[in-house]
Amino acid sequence: MTLLRIDPASPTPPFEQLRTQLLAQIHDGSLGPGARLPTVRRLADDLGLAPNTVARAYRELEQIGAIETRGRHGSYVPLSSDATTNAAQEAAAAFVARLRALGIPESQARDYLDAALRT
Amino acid sequence: MNVPLPLLVIALAWIVLAVTLATLTLVPRYRAWRARGMARSVGLELDDSARPMVERALATRERGRLIGGTVGLALGLAAIAARPVHDDLDQWFTFAGCFIGIGVGTAVGAILARPRSPESGPRVARSREVTLGDYLTPLEHRGAQVLVLLAVVFALTAAVLVAGFEREQPRAVTTLVIAGFAVAALAARELIGRAVLAQRSPASDLSRLAWEDAQRADTLAQLTLAPLLLGGLGVVFAALTAFGALAPTLLSVVIGTAIPLVLIMGFIAVTAIWASRSPHRHFLRVLWPEIAVANGTMHRENEQR
Numbered sequence: 001m002t003l004l005r006i007d008p009a010s011p012t013p014p015f016e017q018l019r020t021q022l023l024a025q026i027h028d029g030s031l032g033p034g035a036r037l038p039t040v041r042r043l044a045d046d047l048g049l050a051p052n053t054v055a056r057a058y059r060e061l062e063q064i065g066a067i068e069t070r071g072r073h074g075s076y077v078p079l080s081s082d083a084t085t086n087a088a089q090e091a092a093a094a095f096v097a098r099l100r101a102l103g104i105p106e107s108q109a110r111d112y113l114d115a116a117l118r119t
Numbered sequence: 120m121n122v123p124l125p126l127l128v129i130a131l132a133w134i135v136l137a138v139t140l141a142t143l144t145l146v147p148r149y150r151a152w153r154a155r156g157m158a159r160s161v162g163l164e165l166d167d168s169a170r171p172m173v174e175r176a177l178a179t180r181e182r183g184r185l186i187g188g189t190v191g192l193a194l195g196l197a198a199i200a201a202r203p204v205h206d207d208l209d210q211w212f213t214f215a216g217c218f219i220g221i222g223v224g225t226a227v228g229a230i231l232a233r234p235r236s237p238e239s240g241p242r243v244a245r246s247r248e249v250t251l252g253d254y255l256t257p258l259e260h261r262g263a264q265v266l267v268l269l270a271v272v273f274a275l276t277a278a279v280l281v282a283g284f285e286r287e288q289p290r291a292v293t294t295l296v297i298a299g300f301a302v303a304a305l306a307a308r309e310l311i312g313r314a315v316l317a318q319r320s321p322a323s324d325l326s327r328l329a330w331e332d333a334q335r336a337d338t339l340a341q342l343t344l345a346p347l348l349l350g351g352l353g354v355v356f357a358a359l360t361a362f363g364a365l366a367p368t369l370l371s372v373v374i375g376t377a378i379p380l381v382l383i384m385g386f387i388a389v390t391a392i393w394a395s396r397s398p399h400r401h402f403l404r405v406l407w408p409e410i411a412v413a414n415g416t417m418h419r420e421n422e423q424r
Contacts (some may be wrong), residue, residue, distance in 0.1 A: 005243045006244075016228055
């Protein structure tokens with residue numbers, strides 16, 4: 001079902017809740033290629049968020065190619081989008097960013113990744 | 120004044136009915152009864168979180184429908200009164216005005232009954248843009264467009280065919296006006312329907328969101344009634360006009376009677392098939408398939424296929 005649920009009491013910031021839920025729906029095909037997303041203003045109104053919050057989530061999804069914005073026509077899931085590849089690339093980037101933030105060296109990070117892949 | 124007495128009586132009866140029903144919308148028991156009726160009709164549970172919103176929105180839309188119908192009826196009567204030459208079909212102007220008024224009034228009521236935002240807590244929303252096709256069956260959505268187009272083509276053809284027959288001129292004008300009403304009704308459906316879709320729907324839970332969809336589907340169905348009916352009427356009237364002028368012989372009179380009859384019967388048959396597929400639950404099948412399966416709407420439709 002193409003529904004979004006934002007909980008303001010959650011420790012995860014609203015923009016991150018929105019971004020991950022949209023990405024999950026693109027990934028599992030609920031939001032199929034060509035699906036048109038609500039406008040930033042409409043979604044912000046419906047979810048009780050600031051328009052900037054929704055715009056930021058859309059912008060980040062656009063940067064990883066999960067959605068595309070066609071000017072005044074709105075935002076769409078691209079017809080040629082490979083959502084799985086995009087999601088995998090994003091997960092890898094998040095993994096690297098988190099380990100860098102923890103100060104883990106690259107070789108040790110690879111060990112962790114290999115160990116995780118073997119489980 | 121050139122308005123026939125029976126039409127004035129019908130108009131008066133409508134006004135009495137409209138005032139009575141509009142007054143009833145202020146009575147809590149009537150509002151609760153209407154909301155329960157809608158819950159049964161659309162197959163949604165009316166829980167405590169959605170009840171106040173549903174009752175308020177239903178009452179506002181019903182008042183809009185009644186006021187719109189009355190204004191449309193008055194405009195239809197004014198159109199008849201303003202005609203210098205009459206024919207026996209122009210009484211349909213009244214019904215055309217009333218149908219359009221009902222649709223527009225309901226939509227204005229829906230737009231005015233803006234849902235209140237939940238003060239705090241989680242919020243739910245749809246992640247894709249909704250379209251008219253999510254709320255209207257293909258017969259309502261595309262059928263109205265096709266019927267109105269046919270009405271215009273038939274009316275223009277009839278007007279050209281009877282151009283040399285002076286006796287048929289008032290009827291040709293009536294047919295063109297009905298086709299014009301159909302076009303206006305379709306334009307209202309497309310424009311106001313989009314405004315209804317663009318309305319925000321702040322919801323704190325899935326029940327409220329589903330009820331928002333139910334209200335929206337009902338409003339759009341009301342808006343679609345006028346182009347469907349007027350498109351159908353336009354086609355029948357155009358056939359009557361053309362055959363009335365070109366078919367003075369007995370055989371032609373029979374054909375002239377048979378064609379509208381076949382058209383009317385076809386219209387009734389299509390409407391019956393459409394009604395048997397529970398069109399008021401179309402939005403459930405498209406937007407809430409889990410609920411549709413749970414309450415048997417989806418299962419029943421699949422059996423019919």
